[in-house]
Amino acid sequence: MSSLLAIYAGAFALISAALSVTRPNAVHSLLYLVVTLLALAVCFFALGAAFAAVLLIMIYAGAIVVLFVFVVMTLPISPEAITRERALLRRAWPLPVLMSVLIVAPFVFGEIGLKATGQPAPVSAQEVGKLLFGPWALAVELASLLLLAGLIGVRHIGRSDRSPRSGS
Amino acid sequence: MAHLLPFVPVPALLGFVILSLVPVPLSRAAVIALGVGAAVLPAILFFPVGLSCIEGVCVAGAVVPILSIDTGVFVAQIAMSMDPLSMVTGGTVVLVGALVLIYSGAYMASEPLPDLRRFFAVMNLFLAGMLAVVFAADVILLFLGWETIGLCSFMLIAFYDKLPKAVASGRKALITTRVADSFLLAGLMMLFLNAGTTRLDGMLAAVPGIDPWRLAPIAFLIALGALGKSAQFPFHTWLPSAMAGPTPVSALLHSATMVAAGVILLARLAPLFAAAPEISAMVAMLGILTAALGALVALIQTDVKKLLAFSTMSQIGFMVLALGLGAPAVALSHFAIHAVFKSLLFLSAGVMSHAAGGSTAIESLRGSRYRQPLAFWSFAVGAASLAGLPVITAGWYSKEAVLAAVWSSGPWGVPLWLLAATAAVLTGAYAFRVVFVAASQTADLAAPAWGGLAVVVPLTVLTLVAVIGGLSVGALIQFTGGATVHTPLLPTLLGAAAPILGVLLARQLVKHPQELEALAKRMRHVRIFRFEVLYYYYFVRRFRRVATVLGNAEGTEAVADAVALRREGVDVPGLVTDDPLGRGASQVRGIRTDLITRATDGQTPVVRMVAGDPVGRLLIVVARLFVGFFVARFNPDRIDRAWMGLAGGAGHAWALVRRTQTGRVRDHSLWIALGCAGLLLFAWGTSWR
Amino acid sequence: MTGSDLIGIMILAAGLFAIGVFGVLARRGMLFQLVALEVALSGPALGFIAAGAYHADPEGQGMFILVLTLAATEVAVGLALFLRLRRLTGTDDSDAISGLKG
Numbered sequence: 001m002s003s004l005l006a007i008y009a010g011a012f013a014l015i016s017a018a019l020s021v022t023r024p025n026a027v028h029s030l031l032y033l034v035v036t037l038l039a040l041a042v043c044f045f046a047l048g049a050a051f052a053a054v055l056l057i058m059i060y061a062g063a064i065v066v067l068f069v070f071v072v073m074t075l076p077i078s079p080e081a082i083t084r085e086r087a088l089l090r091r092a093w094p095l096p097v098l099m100s101v102l103i104v105a106p107f108v109f110g111e112i113g114l115k116a117t118g119q120p121a122p123v124s125a126q127e128v129g130k131l132l133f134g135p136w137a138l139a140v141e142l143a144s145l146l147l148l149a150g151l152i153g154v155r156h157i158g159r160s161d162r163s164p165r166s167g168s
Numbered sequence: 169m170a171h172l173l174p175f176v177p178v179p180a181l182l183g184f185v186i187l188s189l190v191p192v193p194l195s196r197a198a199v200i201a202l203g204v205g206a207a208v209l210p211a212i213l214f215f216p217v218g219l220s221c222i223e224g225v226c227v228a229g230a231v232v233p234i235l236s237i238d239t240g241v242f243v244a245q246i247a248m249s250m251d252p253l254s255m256v257t258g259g260t261v262v263l264v265g266a267l268v269l270i271y272s273g274a275y276m277a278s279e280p281l282p283d284l285r286r287f288f289a290v291m292n293l294f295l296a297g298m299l300a301v302v303f304a305a306d307v308i309l310l311f312l313g314w315e316t317i318g319l320c321s322f323m324l325i326a327f328y329d330k331l332p333k334a335v336a337s338g339r340k341a342l343i344t345t346r347v348a349d350s351f352l353l354a355g356l357m358m359l360f361l362n363a364g365t366t367r368l369d370g371m372l373a374a375v376p377g378i379d380p381w382r383l384a385p386i387a388f389l390i391a392l393g394a395l396g397k398s399a400q401f402p403f404h405t406w407l408p409s410a411m412a413g414p415t416p417v418s419a420l421l422h423s424a425t426m427v428a429a430g431v432i433l434l435a436r437l438a439p440l441f442a443a444a445p446e447i448s449a450m451v452a453m454l455g456i457l458t459a460a461l462g463a464l465v466a467l468i469q470t471d472v473k474k475l476l477a478f479s480t481m482s483q484i485g486f487m488v489l490a491l492g493l494g495a496p497a498v499a500l501s502h503f504a505i506h507a508v509f510k511s512l513l514f515l516s517a518g519v520m521s522h523a524a525g526g527s528t529a530i531e532s533l534r535g536s537r538y539r540q541p542l543a544f545w546s547f548a549v550g551a552a553s554l555a556g557l558p559v560i561t562a563g564w565y566s567k568e569a570v571l572a573a574v575w576s577s578g579p580w581g582v583p584l585w586l587l588a589a590t591a592a593v594l595t596g597a598y599a600f601r602v603v604f605v606a607a608s609q610t611a612d613l614a615a616p617a618w619g620g621l622a623v624v625v626p627l628t629v630l631t632l633v634a635v636i637g638g639l640s641v642g643a644l645i646q647f648t649g650g651a652t653v654h655t656p657l658l659p660t661l662l663g664a665a666a667p668i669l670g671v672l673l674a675r676q677l678v679k680h681p682q683e684l685e686a687l688a689k690r691m692r693h694v695r696i697f698r699f700e701v702l703y704y705y706y707f708v709r710r711f712r713r714v715a716t717v718l719g720n721a722e723g724t725e726a727v728a729d730a731v732a733l734r735r736e737g738v739d740v741p742g743l744v745t746d747d748p749l750g751r752g753a754s755q756v757r758g759i760r761t762d763l764i765t766r767a768t769d770g771q772t773p774v775v776r777m778v779a780g781d782p783v784g785r786l787l788i789v790v791a792r793l794f795v796g797f798f799v800a801r802f803n804p805d806r807i808d809r810a811w812m813g814l815a816g817g818a819g820h821a822w823a824l825v826r827r828t829q830t831g832r833v834r835d836h837s838l839w840i841a842l843g844c845a846g847l848l849l850f851a852w853g854t855s856w857r
Numbered sequence: 858m859t860g861s862d863l864i865g866i867m868i869l870a871a872g873l874f875a876i877g878v879f880g881v882l883a884r885r886g887m888l889f890q891l892v893a894l895e896v897a898l899s900g901p902a903l904g905f906i907a908a909g910a911y912h913a914d915p916e917g918q919g920m921f922i923l924v925l926t927l928a929a930t931e932v933a934v935g936l937a938l939f940l941r942l943r944r945l946t947g948t949d950d951s952d953a954i955s956g957l958k959g
Binding site: 003004013022030047059088111123130132158 | 869874875888893895899906909912932933937
């Protein structure tokens with residue numbers, strides 16, 4: 001039952017993802033991205049990964065999409081821009097579609113014959129925490145380094161040109 | 169006292185953090201006090217640790233653990249070692265570092281404030297990195313320190329960042345050492361994979377169990393890394409240009425400590441190299457090569473800093489030689505003594521050239537004896553130690569130990585010893601050349617006052633150590649686990665005579681400078697010890713000559729020879745009038761000969777001798793037929809055409825390839841996606857059932 | 858029915874990734890490409906979670922958290938670059954910025 005729900009939600013996510021990457025309007029695109037992420041969160045719940053689902057909603061659908069929204073607010077969305085986007089997409093689609101098919105095909109044909117058994121079992125947040133701060137402590141440290149590098153990089157990129165030595 | 173050891177580098181690191189990262193404006197005096205204090209504190213902290221050594225705490229294999237990282241597969245233990253090796257090298261580094269920083273507090277005082285702050289910040293970071301290298305008991309800490317000192321070296325060579333030359337020199341040093349460092353990293357990783365631990369003692373314990381075929385490449389890679397940092401023969405080009413940095417930098421990094429890091433590494437991994445004798449032999453060869461060539465090139469330098477740079481290369485070559493011959497204790501004692509007298513030389517040369525108006529040319533030091541007596545005499549003591557004047561100087565004891573190790577190193581000992589002794593003669597010559605020039609009288613004696621406690625203290629301390637340190641050489645060798653080698657009387661006497669001979673040579677050269685100039689002219693090819701020029705001289709020029717001969721250009725030596733012979737009445741068949749193969753093309757161009765014809769008929773005297781008897785004639789006819797049928801097909805025109813076609817094809821290929829590099833994000837991600845799809849298809853194909 | 862559930866979810870995950878790749882390759886607006894990258898990253902995330910759930914192993918969720926960190930960094934840097942480039946060139950077309958030293 002729960003895995004059926006997972007597949008259903010996953011398929012929903014797939015469809016809204018396809019819509020999200022093809023919308024010419026940036027706001028629509030973002031809305032479909034949110035729908036994709038919410039559907040994925042439902043899928044995670046159904047698979048018993050409640051912690052991951054909550055994180056997905058909070059960080060992905062919350063923080064990251066809010067970032068996107070801030071940036072979209074600075075964009076002028078005019079009807080001309082939308083028609084231009086649509087025209088560009090109409091010309092460019094065949095090769096990327098071929099590429100996507102090439103990527104999916106091995107999965108579909110390679111896994112269709114496999115015999116997998118078992119039921120999804122819930123994994124508690126406690127176990128994840130024990131894993132992350134026990135044997136994976138080094139990976140967590142590396143991730144924190146990555147975040148720090150991102151922080152410094154963004155601060156450097158986002159500097160304004162007019163006063164080159166401001167604040168440093 | 170052992171737990172104090174991990175805190176020895178901490179003040180230097182704190183000094184770097186405060187000076188570079190804390191955004192509080194500091195006054196000039198505060199910057200100098202912080203920078204110097206952060207370098208003196210490690211020496212004070214090290215003192216009790218060193219004292220505890222006398223009580224016998226430091227034995228081989230003693231370590232102070234700092235922390236361990238459990239990655240699940242293995243446990244990386246970060247630790248510092250307290251063995252005699254790290255005590256000797258660490259003591260040298262803290263002493264020299266503290267004294268040089270005190271000196272630079274006075275030397276750099278007139279720099280602009282931001283530059284001054286940058287200078288002391290980087291110097292402190294360097295000191296912390298160097299201490300990490302010498303104390304490291306595991307490869308992680310070692311490599312961290314190793315890379316830190318490499319980076320600091322770059323930043324300090326390029327310290328005068330308004331001068332393009334300084335920046336270029338820094339870049340050269342960075343790239344050269346980085347290439348060597350990647351070898352080192354590869355070697356250390358392979359060693360780790362074979363030993364399964366990052367601790368150095370664990371790695372060395374695993375060495376006997378490693379297959380020799382794996383051990384040799386590991387030792388080779390690590391040796392290359394160490395030689396690169398130490399500016400030995402294939403990687404030496406960066407050191408002379410590294411003198412673009414300020415003088416204290418040259419004194420600390422590029423003579424006393426950093427360039428000797430390779431020696432320290434090789435000494436620490438000595439059992440590994442003992443298990444790979446062929447690599448040790450290579451290391452020894454490169455060492456003696458660098459020692460001899462460096463001394464030869466130093467002899468004809470006109471700039472005192474360049475001279476000292478080449479002499480550093482040469483002296484480190486001596487250490488590497490001793491290491492390659494399996495005498496790490498001797499190499500370490502020479503390291504300690506060399507660090508002292510070489511930094512003494514640099515510091516006093518800095519004072520003298522400052523008094524001479526900032527010029528570092530040897531000629532401008534003339535008269536320093538009267539302008540800066542203290543600096544001159546300490547330079548003289550340093551030079552005596554560098555030359556190794558017998559009995560009174562420390563350099564003699566350590567160099568004698570190296571020479572003794574060379575003498576008693578097996579069948580090749582004596583020839584190697586001769587080479588090393590020649591290098592020692594040259595060392596005496598170049599060291600005292602500067603002393604004699606500086607001692608001579610000159611009219612211009614206007615002495616700008618420069619000195620003070622910050623200059624006097626380091627010079628005095630270093631001078632004292634350079635003189636009385638020799639008494640400790642035997643103890644040092646014993647302490648670091650080497651046995652004193654007893655050599656026969658003859659090589660000892662000869663070894664003692666070598667520096668004196670060198671001094672006499674220097675006297676001669678200074679009295680007759682034109683001899684030196686003549687020597688310099690003759691040694692033009694050696695002076696271009698820099699690879700790129702050498703490469704041009706020996707490869708490009710030769711190739712061009714061959715190309716002109718092959719291309720039948722008129723006016724080449726071949727044609728000139730042939731014409732000259734013809735004029736003397738000798739029959740030269742290579743010329744056009746009696747072209748044996750009757751190739752018509754040559755008649756159009758007039759006189760014409762090519763390499764092939766020259767090879768068969770051109771060497772007339774031999775050919776004519778043979779021409780009398782039928783067998784020889786037959787041979788020549790066969791050769792001519794061979795030339796006519798096979799070789800002539802590849803006549804220069806056709807080769808040229810094929811060659812130019814290839815070159816043109818490269819141009820077309822370039823134009824084609826260029827069109828794939830659109831710079832568009834979409835197209836580049838298309839290639840990435842294609843690779844991804846390819847990998848997935850491959851995975852599918854290999855898991856097919 | 859139970860046996861092929863994991864396989865179905867894995868194919869869905871691959872589909873999500875492929876759709877993301879399609880978006881990156883087909884769109885020219887940088888903002889759309891960033892959205893597509895997010896979609897592409899969510900595919901492996903689903904794969905990790907599903908595999909972890911079917912093997913009752915916390916490592917799947919651990920990897921998901923690492924992917925999340927990566928996505929957050931990537932979005933921050935990507936958007937900063939987007940704003941910077943738009944200020945510099947006045948366009949949001951990724952094909953327009955094909956030169957170096959720009």
